[in-house]
Amino acid sequence: MDARDMMTRDVETVQSDEEVSDVLTKLSRRDFTGFPVVDDEGKLVGVVTQRDLVDIFQPSERTLWIPVGFPPFLEPVEYAVDISWNDLDVNLDLLRNASKPIREVMTEDVVTVDPEDSLDTVLELLGDPDLDINRVPVVTDGYVEGIITRQDVLRTLSEERADQ
Numbered sequence: 499m500d501a502r503d504m505m506t507r508d509v510e511t512v513q514s515d516e517e518v519s520d521v522l523t524k525l526s527r528r529d530f531t532g533f534p535v536v537d538d539e540g541k542l543v544g545v546v547t548q549r550d551l552v553d554i555f556q557p558s559e560r561t562l563w564i565p566v567g568f569p570p571f572l573e574p575v576e577y578a579v580d581i582s583w584n585d586l587d588v589n590l591d592l593l594r595n596a597s598k599p600i601r602e603v604m605t606e607d608v609v610t611v612d613p614e615d616s617l618d619t620v621l622e623l624l625g626d627p628d629l630d631i632n633r634v635p636v637v638t639d640g641y642v643e644g645i646i647t648r649q650d651v652l653r654t655l656s657e658e659r660a661d662q
Contacts, residue, residue, distance in 0.1 A: 501620055502613040504654045505636045505644030511536045512600055514543050519596035522551060534635050534642050535604045541640040544604035545633070554595045554603060610637040611646070617654070624648050 512521050512533045521533065525548065532547035595603075609623055611634050623634050624646075636644040 499617045499654065499658070500613065501611045501615045501617075501636050501646060502644070504617065504620065504650050505613070505646050506650060507644045509534060509635070509642050509645045511540075511642060512546065513538070514601040514604070515599045517596065518551070518554065518598050518600055518603060521546060521600045525551070530633075530647070532633060534608075534645065535600060536642065540642075542608060542610070542635055542637055542642050544601065544606045545608050545635070546600050546604040547632075550603050550605060608635060610635045612636070613638060613643055617651075620646055620651060624651060 510524075510528070510533060512524065512535055514535050514537050525531070525533070532545055532550075534542055535544040535546055537543045609629055609631055611620055611623065613636055620634060623629060624631060633645055633647045635642050636646060
């Protein structure tokens with residue numbers, strides 16, 4: 499079993515110059531949580547996820563991290579305190595960021611696989627806690643051929659077990 503056998507072939511992408519507001523609208527109407535981002539030639543240049551878009555409205559500079567380390571703790575425990583004002587901040591963030599191109603908020607360092615990569619390779623990537631990814635584009639020569647989500651892997655494993 500390789501990536502080609504597991505991938506979803508009909509992949510919806512967004513253009514790198516699409517506005518944040520348009521991508522937010524598209525994402526709100528879909529049952530998935532991210533898009534591959536392509537350039538004018540259709541080559542993969544990034545991925546944008548709900549997490550990337552949420553960061554626009556809750557940027558880390560408005561979160562104050564307070565380390566607290568009292569015995570018997572061996573390591574300090576960090577508490578996050580949101581120092582934003584209220585819903586007004588969210589509305590201001592939306593106004594400030596709505597017309598930005600999605601390339602300004604997307605993740606550029608995209609983890610991908612080749613169509614011939616094995617199930618084990620895909621499992622390693624999607625299960626890696628340091629990567630913390632939910633999907634991996636299947637790419638050939640820079641072009642997206644498909645996408646494999648954690649759901650696709652679970653479906654594949656379930657079908658494989660049912661066939662045994």
